[in-house]
Amino acid sequence: KIPLLIDTDPGVDDALALLMAFADDRHDVVGLTVAAGNVGLEHTVRNALKLCEVAGRMDVPVFAGAPEPLVHPAEDAAHVHGVDGFGDVGLPLASHTVSDEHAALAIIRLSHEHAGKLFLVALGPLTNVALALKLDPSLPTRIKRVLVMGGAFSAHGNITPAAEFNIAVDPEAAHIVFTAFPMVEVADWEATLAHGLLHTDVMAWLDADTDKARFYELISRKTRLWSEDSRGERWYAADALAMAWALEPESVTRVESRPLVVEMAGTHTRGATIVDWNRQSGRSDNAQLLIGYDQRRFEARVRSALGLN
Ligand code: BDR
Ligand code: CA
Numbered sequence: 001k002i003p004l005l006i007d008t009d010p011g012v013d014d015a016l017a018l019l020m021a022f023a024d025d026r027h028d029v030v031g032l033t034v035a036a037g038n039v040g041l042e043h044t045v046r047n048a049l050k051l052c053e054v055a056g057r058m059d060v061p062v063f064a065g066a067p068e069p070l071v072h073p074a075e076d077a078a079h080v081h082g083v084d085g086f087g088d089v090g091l092p093l094a095s096h097t098v099s100d101e102h103a104a105l106a107i108i109r110l111s112h113e114h115a116g117k118l119f120l121v122a123l124g125p126l127t128n129v130a131l132a133l134k135l136d137p138s139l140p141t142r143i144k145r146v147l148v149m150g151g152a153f154s155a156h157g158n159i160t161p162a163a164e165f166n167i168a169v170d171p172e173a174a175h176i177v178f179t180a181f182p183m184v185e186v187a188d189w190e191a192t193l194a195h196g197l198l199h200t201d202v203m204a205w206l207d208a209d210t211d212k213a214r215f216y217e218l219i220s221r222k223t224r225l226w227s228e229d230s231r232g233e234r235w236y237a238a239d240a241l242a243m244a245w246a247l248e249p250e251s252v253t254r255v256e257s258r259p260l261v262v263e264m265a266g267t268h269t270r271g272a273t274i275v276d277w278n279r280q281s282g283r284s285d286n287a288q289l290l291i292g293y294d295q296r297r298f299e300a301r302v303r304s305a306l307g308l309n
Helices: 012-023 041-054 103-113 127-135 165-169 171-180 189-194 199-206 211-231 238-247 295-305
Strands: 002-008 027-034 062-064 118-122 143-149 184-187 252-258 260-262 273-275 287-293
Touching (some): 002 103, 012 027, 012 211, 012 238, 027 041, 041 211, 062 103, 118 238, 127 171, 143 238, 165 171, 199 211, 199 295, 238 295
Parallel strands (some): 002 027, 027 062, 118 143
Antiparallel strands (some): 260 273
């Protein structure tokens, strides 16, 4: 099996992505490193522990990372995910416990333990991965594949007109990641918009008689209502789409390679991902951009994450 390390800030769509990863039989989740992002670190850590419990994977270690971005103060997305990040439904605490090791150190250690094989998927602000790269610049030589949910390739942002949340929260960290790895696979917000899930379908899946569907119905209720009010008939599960690509790359219908940089200054564009579509910069391609994914396969992955056939 392919060893899979997930850096995450759960978060309702992170939760679906994690259930998807745990349900996959070709990948083995070797750890969750937890970032602050959708909500503060104390909540994202608690939610990651809960997810392991719900998935029946208390053997998977959970590592807490940096409580805030590298340079600028944190912004959260509690208005989307709830103050506790899981829809404020009063979930009981998990019996799983957080490991002592810092997330950045765990990324480095696991890269040695699975040298040449490790697959790193990042679903939140990239603070932990950037810290690991600064502590050990040789990290990319031991990582086989790295995939990030983040960015808005044509400046159709979700947190500002130009920027997507994960990159906008910690643009310096994103810059470190995109300059350190020779090639990063990136699933952006615009790919998410092109692969929305109909609320009517999602509601039918969540009606299923499985523990995971019941759990997910509960934690996603608030965010689905918010999404229906503000975004219409489709729900956009960014991290779940990124994870479907990670787990099942053969179902991609279109990917483009291009140079990509992150705007760290900018009056209106801090956190924007600038894709050199016309190759005008002279830089080498450093990103594989997700454009299209087989929608039926994505939806099949969501259903199996929820315990449906
Ligand atoms: C990303 O931001 C977060 O709110 C989601 O969990 C996802 O990782 C989408 O922009
Ligand atoms: Ca996330």
